[in-house]
Amino acid sequence: MPRDTHHIPAPLPPLAGAMGVMCPGVVAFAGSGPGDPDLLTLKVLKALREADVILFDRLVSAEIMALAHDGAILEDVGKEGFGPSMAQEDICARLVHHAQRGRKVLRLKSGDPTIFGRLDEELTACEAAGIDAQILPGITAASAAVAAIGQSLTQRGRNSSVRFLTGHDMKGFADHDWAQLARSGEVAAVYMGKKSARFVQGRLLMHGADRNMAVTVVENASRADQRVLATTLDTLPADLAAAAFAGPALTFLGLAPRVAVAAAHDKIQMELA
Numbered sequence: 001m002p003r004d005t006h007h008i009p010a011p012l013p014p015l016a017g018a019m020g021v022m023c024p025g026v027v028a029f030a031g032s033g034p035g036d037p038d039l040l041t042l043k044v045l046k047a048l049r050e051a052d053v054i055l056f057d058r059l060v061s062a063e064i065m066a067l068a069h070d071g072a073i074l075e076d077v078g079k080e081g082f083g084p085s086m087a088q089e090d091i092c093a094r095l096v097h098h099a100q101r102g103r104k105v106l107r108l109k110s111g112d113p114t115i116f117g118r119l120d121e122e123l124t125a126c127e128a129a130g131i132d133a134q135i136l137p138g139i140t141a142a143s144a145a146v147a148a149i150g151q152s153l154t155q156r157g158r159n160s161s162v163r164f165l166t167g168h169d170m171k172g173f174a175d176h177d178w179a180q181l182a183r184s185g186e187v188a189a190v191y192m193g194k195k196s197a198r199f200v201q202g203r204l205l206m207h208g209a210d211r212n213m214a215v216t217v218v219e220n221a222s223r224a225d226q227r228v229l230a231t232t233l234d235t236l237p238a239d240l241a242a243a244a245f246a247g248p249a250l251t252f253l254g255l256a257p258r259v260a261v262a263a264a265h266d267k268i269q270m271e272l273a
Contacts, residue, residue: 021136022050022104027095027126029119031112031138035061036222039144043136044108051106053098055091059110059248061223073098088118092125099131110248112140116166116191140164142189145218145250149228150258159187159254167193167200167251175203181253182209190251193217197251198237204253209233214256220247230260 021043022028028047033039040048048054048067056065058078068074075094079085098105109117113135126133142164146153153162163181165188166174173196181188182204193200194217205211211234219227225247231239233253 020050021046021134022106023132024052024102024104025099025131027099027105027107027122027131027133028136029107029109029113029117029122029133030136031114031117031140032056032060032064032108032110033139034111034141034144034222035059035064035220036144037061037063037067039139039222040064040067041136041138044138047106047136048108050104052103054106054108055094055098056108057110060108064108088121092122095122096125096129096131099126100129109138110141112138115140115164141191141221141248141250145189145221146252146255148218148221148226149216149230149252149255151252151255153187153189159185163188165190165193167191167196173199178203178207182207184210185254187252187254190253193251194240194245194249197240200251200253201233201236204233214252214254214260216252216255216257217243217245217249218252219243219245219249221250223247228257230257 028051030044030047032044045067048064049069051068051072053073053075054065054068055075055077058076065074077086077091077094095105095107107113107122111117113119114137119135123133142153154160165176167190168174180186190196190200204213211232213233215231215233215236217229217231217240219229227243227245229239229243229245
C-alpha cells in the first residue's frame, strides 16, 4: 500500500517500557477504532509496530497504517458493501498462510473487531489450522459518532438499551425487529446504512414510527473531515442523497445532536412564553 506522506504524521517512537503483545505464528485480531490515531488503544499501537504482516480493512485510515514499521507486509483485504471485495475464504487463507510461516500476523479491522467484523469466521479458520489467536478490542464507530454529536447512547428515563444494527447482510438489506425500533424512546446505531436508508425508513413507517423521529448521520466519525447530518425519518433518504456522503457513515435512530435538541427546547419555551 503506497504511503501518502502528505496526510500521514511521522511514526511515533517506541513506547517506553512496552512489552510485546505479538508472538511469531500467532494472529492478533485488532480494532483500529473509527480513524483518529489518537483513539487507538496502546495494545493495538504496539501490535502495529510489531507485526510482520498486516491484513487491513478498507476503512482503516492511512494515518493509522503509517504507524506500521517499515518492514511490515501490508495486504489490503477490504470489503465494500455491494461493491468489490476480497472473498472471505481468501482472507482466512491468507491469515493461515502467514501464521504457519512463523510470522506475527495482525488482522486489522476498523472500529472494534467484534462488531460486524466477521471475526468468528476468521477465528474459526485459525482454530481449524491449529493457530493461536488473540483479540485486541478497539473503539467502535457508534461510540465516536455519539461523542461527536454531544449525546450518550443511553439515558435514564429515555432508553435503558441501545441496538447496534447492520444496514445489510450477505443476503441484502437486513431485517430487524422493526416494531420494537419504531417505539418512542428507542435508540439504535445503524452501521453500513447509507444504501439502506430508504429501506429502513419504509420498514419503520410500516410499523408505526413517528415521521418526525430524530435521525442523525455521522460521516467519518472522529476524523478531520467528519460531517454531521441532522434530519428526521420522514426526510432521511432525500437529505442523505443531498449530503452525498462518500465516506463511512453511521446512522442514529432516535438521536439528534445535543445542540439541535437544545435549540428545539428553547423554541418551545419561547412559544409558550
